[in-house]
Amino acid sequence: MRQSAPKFVGALVTAWVACVSAAYAQTPWPSKPIRLVVPFPAGGFVDAVARQIQPQLQTALGQTVVIDNRGGAGGTLGASEVARSQPDGHTILLVFDSYALYPLTYLKLNFDVARDLVPVTQIASNPLILLTHAKVQAKDLETFVKLLKSEPGRVNYASVGVGSSNHLTAELFQSATATTMTHVPYRGGGPAQQDLVGGHIETMFLSASLALPHVKAGALNAIAQTGAKRSVALPDVPTVAERGYPGFEVNSWVGMLAPAGTPRDVIDRLHSEVRKILGDPKFAARLEEQGLVG
Known part of the structure; x- marks a missing residue:
């Protein structure tokens, strides 16, 4: 018995789709x-x-x-x-x-x-590193906290955007230390660290991998790091926890x-x-x- 035209066309389309699907599935990736x-x-x-x-x-x-x-x-x-x-x-x-x-x-x-x-x-x-520009008169965490408490809100900190780890870590830090800073969000870590190095912003929590070159070059001060233990790359920089804030730990x-x-x-x-x-x-x-x- 001959198939009707619609059924015949439908069968051809089904066969064509199956062939194409099989060919696509066999395409190497x-x-x-x-x-x-x-x-x-x-x-x-x-x-x-x-x-x-x-x-x-x-x-x-x-x-x-x-x-x-x-x-x-x-x-x-x-x-x-x-x-x-x-x-x-x-x-x-x-x-x-x-x-x-x-x-x-x-x-x-x-x-x-x-x-x-x-x-x-x-x-x-990696952990984040609390960095400050040279113009900020604080070379260690204790001095930095005292500075923040003496002038609430005057120090500006950068982040890569609202809700980023830089932002939330800074908020956690302010809560732990009972201090206040002003948030300045950027479009990304590159622009933020450029402004930090250039002195247009005072401080930032920056990933260790990005902070390392600036710290070694002496362009930025490494105040503390947020890991549970010190990074192998920055063994002389203490953690926030060991400087009097136990339980403080953030990794990006x-x-x-x-x-x-x-x-x-x-x-x-x-x-x-x-x-x-x-x-x-x-x-x-x-x-x-x-x-x-x-």
């Missing part, structure tokens, strides 16, 4: 350059981590990895763009720890943090995410390759020299 989105301007903590891992990731995947800085709105603009991108494994995102707080710090987001992006792996973490981290719907085998491959890179003793030692832990 990655099949084109990978866009690694950093949702902050160049020069910040997330950007620094991206540039550390980019060459190794290119070698491991056999494909070009392009870093794309998409700063703005505390990292939400870049995250939103990746959330809406094709879930084929060729667009991935690096995020700061503030990502976990987006639902609490932003009243309106055009993407769902828990639904639209999926975790791949954590890449690095960078993680990798992908759009929801990215094939499971792609997520697993990305996770595996990044963990192999971080497990390389030479790479791990290089991170540690910069105050980072993989």
Whole structure:
């Protein structure tokens, strides 16, 4: 019996879709350059981590990895763009720890943090360093706290945006020390640290990896660090806890995410390759020299 025209056409379409789907599933990944989105301007903590891992990731995947800085709105603009991108494994995102707080710090987001992006792996973490410009007459934590108490609100501190770890750590610090500072949010760590070095802002909690060069060059004073123990990269800088504020501990981290719907085998491959890179003793030692832990 002959099939009717509509049924025949429907059968052809079904067969065509099945063939295309099978071909797509068999396409090796990655099949084109990978866009690694950093949702902050160049020069910040997330950007620094991206540039550390980019060459190794290119070698491991056999494909070009392009870093794309998409700063703005505390990292939400870049995250939103990746959330809406094709879930084929060729667009991935690096995020700061503030990502976990987006639902609490932003009243309106055009993407769902828990639904639209999926975790791949954590890449690095480090403590924050309390830094001051040379014009601030305080070389240690005790003197700095006394200064803040003597002039409440006069000292300005920078952050990479509302709800960022820099911001929340400074708020926690003020609560612990019963002091008051004025918050000045920036679009990213790069612009913030430039203004700190230039003396346009007095103080900031900055990730150890970014603080290290400025401290070694003598451009900034390292007052204290927020980890549970002293960083190997800055062994002479005491922790906030050991200077009279027990229990004070903050660590900043960078993680990798992908759009929801990215094939499971792609997520697993990305996770595996990044963990192999971080497990390389030479790479791990290089991170540690910069105050980072993989």
